[in-house]
Amino acid sequence: MNSKKNIRVFEPVFRTKEILDEMKKALDIGWSGMGFKTIEFEDAWSDYTGYRNCHFLNSNTSGLNLSLQIFKEEYGWSSDDEIISTPLTFISTNHAILHNNLKPVFADVNSTLCLDYQNVKEKINSKTKAVMYVGLGGNAGDYNKIRELCDKHKIKLILDAAHMAGSREKGVHLGLDADCSIYSFQAVKNLPTADSGMICFKEKEFDNKVRQSSWLGIDKDTYNRSDSMNRYKWKYDVTSIGHKYHGNSIIAAMGLVGLKYLDEDNQFRRSLYSKYYDHLKSCSKVKLVEHTNHSETSQHLIQIVISNRDELIQKLSENNIYVGVHYANNLDYKMYHKFDKDCDYSKKMSNSIISLPCHLNINQSDIDYICEVVTKYAK
Secondary structure, eight states, rough: OOOOSSSEEHHHHHOOHHHHHHHHHHHTOOOOOOSSHHHHHHHHHHHHHHOSOOOESHHHHHHHHHHHHHHHHTTOTTOOOOOEOOBBBTTTTHHHHHHHTTTEEOOBTTTSSBBBBHHHHHHOOOTTEEEEEOOGGOOEEEEEHHHHHHHHOOOEEEEEETTTTTTTTTEEETTSSEEEEEOOOTTTTSSSOOOOEEEEESSSSHHHHHHHHTTTTTTOTTGGGBBBBBOOOOOOBBBBBOOOOOOOOOHHHHHHHHHHHHHHHHHHHHHHHHHHHHHHHHHHTTTOOOTTTTTTTTOOOOOETTTTTTHHHHHHTTTEEEOOOOOOOGGGGGGOOOOOOHHHHHHHTTTTEEEOOOTTTTOOOHHHHHHHHHHOOOO
């Protein structure tokens, strides 16, 4: 049964010639930093999604930190104020809460592996300032119900959309009604660059603030201090303490090319899910995680739930199939032990889930082979 081919969980595909041509435009005019291509990419992302305010950053993680920093400064949140979040996420989601000296309160997930509406509702109190919603794998889950819940209680909804580039529901991009949405264009995401992200505030005033905060608190970036004749005006003001979180034109060039293919690539990922489903639907020992927006999901992940997870991962590895786990329960990490641990379903799922190979180089024979191994060793 052993395959000579290594089948990896992620494998980015880059349209190299197009990317190099796009990069060359920046290099030819001598502008590789913030501005030029970063502005083009922000405008293209706005046109594609419908977000009015888009700022290109060096990572999704930077955006998560900035979203909470700006809301905390604007609304005077204190260190004992609470942010409801999920324990089933990459650690950057919850690190952002701690970085901003706020208190994470963990709500449980449901079968979508996203926050459960009822559990979030039970966790809201007078100290709750925001919900950090993670659309795991591109899944909408209870997003719309939690959006309504946040509106009712007048708390902020921050969407960690790291997996959600291109995810829609009823033709509308998920997150347009969030107070802030943050995307990832990291190397193995659906829109891959080397690493970068996009932060999209609903309100224009916060977009203005984030542009300064991501550029060391400087009130005017270098590109905007150069006129049409490339004459540089050196003088600027510094209005606050900031960070160097902004993106650059070389990476933005990669994003501009990838964006042209995003819907096509996401459709291919959804077709992989259908192929896996056709194979595994009759295997009672394996359950595929369904996306509530299944026909419009970005399908960043194709996940199964299995009782002998670690054993199966080992068997898959022995057969040159290298899968992933998204994610470990954050409450199992040492630094998070002090927080509430009543998220039983998250814990159960974190010990049961496997992310199957899902990328543009997977073909039917790969899926046939992967499913043959899965069904043989599933218990």
